[in-house]
Amino acid sequence: MNPILELTDVTRVHGEGANQVHALRGISFTAHAGELVAVMGPSGSGKSTLLTIAGGLDQPTAGTVSVEGTHLGGLDLQGRARMRRTSIGYVFQGFNLIPALTAAENVALPRELDGISARAARKEARTALDEVGIGELADRFPDDMSGGQQQRVAIARAIIGERRLILADEPTGALDTETGEEILQLLRARCDAGAAGVLVTHEARHAAWADRVVFLRDGVVVDETGADRVDVLTEHAAR
Amino acid sequence: MSVKHALLALLETEPMYGYQLRAEFEQRTGETWPLNVGQVYTTLTRLERDGFAAAEAENAEGHVVYRITEAGRDEVAAWFTTPVARTQPPRDELAIKLALAVTVPGVDIGTVIQQQRSATMAALQDYTRLKRRAVGADPRELAWSLVLDSLVFAAEAEIRWLDHCEARLRRAALEAGRQNSRLDDETSSSHREFHRPAGETPSTSGTEGTSR
Structure with a gap:
């Protein structure tokens, strides 16, 4: 099976000479359709750099990144921007919604930028909002919504237009425990429905929703987990 | 119990x-x-x-x-x-293991910590998978789901504690390195080299050891 996201030997160096900082050192990383992968690590371990490079917001110093088979390095600025609008959904800790636009308008924006008609974009936006469980809030402005509702809007914006790669950077960071859990259920459901998800988090409880957990330290993958089972408990659940 | x-x-x-x-x-x-x-x-x-x-x-x-x-x-x-008594902490094999790994020579404590973190993370993933199934209106299902939550929070606490141990050990290693460099002499032009603990790759930021 071809991965939706594939990073091969990716290195990212910031600065030059004596001030050089290696944010990533030859990382290879994949996320397949239907898979949610969590990336954990302390501040400075390179996890956010990994996500921005995967999303085409930053370029690797060496190595390649491909999304659905397309090498991001081979695209010009416009091509990458288009890729970000059509294939990649981003969810941030701070929601990043436009306050002057309603929920539906926020969600429809990437589609409208993509050139489809406003009417069609709004229709897709409403479907996406329904999918994340807040169809009835389509005409609200972000300021009139709770943090959890705003993050749902952001997720709807990330999934609109059949985008198959969802990149989430601490999406639960600004939310309380229960609401955070709901957001993860949503991401999980999205991946179960066929998307590939990458979740950057420092919360083990949230990373546990992933199929695989990748541990980063100093720009290197030091470990990976996700295969073993706790037998007793799975047997219980199977009954 | x-x-x-x-x-x-x-x-x-x-x-x-x-x-x-x-x-x-x-x-x-x-x-x-x-x-x-x-x-x-x-x-x-x-x-x-x-x-x-x-x-x-x-x-x-x-x-x-x-x-x-x-x-x-x-x-x-x-x-x-009556609250459950916490006077005598239950024997915690992991805490004992780390306490000894820190002091017994020749133990790669970084590996001890990472292996445990992966194992606990795998358990946490399993509990979470079970939680996704354990939803229902039956109070007995709710009871079981709360027990699962208890396991989830305990595993999470263990991982946080391991992260904390790792950060503290890194900081300790950095400080030891700093002291050594002071002892060595002042002629070295590359202080960064000395600040780095032995066997460690250069970190992406100088505050790595104190983060989190």
Whole structure:
């Protein structure tokens, strides 16, 4: 099976000479359709750099990144921007919604930028909002919504237009425990429905929703987990 | 764990026989702490001896059914209203292992920590998977889901503690490195090299060891 996201030997160096900082050192990383992968690590371990490079917001110093088979390095600025609008959904800790636009308008924006008609974009936006469980809030402005509702809007914006790669950077960071859990259920459901998800988090409880957990330290993958089972408990659940 | 009080609390809902008690207990706790039926009957005998429960006549299937007494109800009420004692911390193999890994020469503590973190993370993923299934209106399912939450939070706490240990050990190594560089001499032009603990790759930021 071809991965939706594939990073091969990716290195990212910031600065030059004596001030050089290696944010990533030859990382290879994949996320397949239907898979949610969590990336954990302390501040400075390179996890956010990994996500921005995967999303085409930053370029690797060496190595390649491909999304659905397309090498991001081979695209010009416009091509990458288009890729970000059509294939990649981003969810941030701070929601990043436009306050002057309603929920539906926020969600429809990437589609409208993509050139489809406003009417069609709004229709897709409403479907996406329904999918994340807040169809009835389509005409609200972000300021009139709770943090959890705003993050749902952001997720709807990330999934609109059949985008198959969802990149989430601490999406639960600004939310309380229960609401955070709901957001993860949503991401999980999205991946179960066929998307590939990458979740950057420092919360083990949230990373546990992933199929695989990748541990980063100093720009290197030091470990990976996700295969073993706790037998007793799975047997219980199977009954 | 107080099997005695758990069984007594179940009897408070209705009179039951041994197998029934075990089944009800395990439905609420997901066999996280399996009970054998011998243990259940021994406990029932003791509850009867102490006057907290009384055996009724055998039922149609030949099971001896136990019911709670007034003294038993008082005992259950007291159990629910008394906090669980934390005077003697339970023996924690991981804490003991790390305490020794830090002090015994030749142990790669970074690997000890990472291996444990992966193992605990894998368990946490399993609990979370089970949680996704354990949803229902039945209070017994809710009980089991809360027990799962307890396992989830305990595993999370363990991972956080491991992260914390790692950060502290890094900081300790950095400080040791700094002291060595001061002892060495001031002529070195590359202080960064000395600040780095032996065997460590250069970190992406100078504050790595103190982060989180």
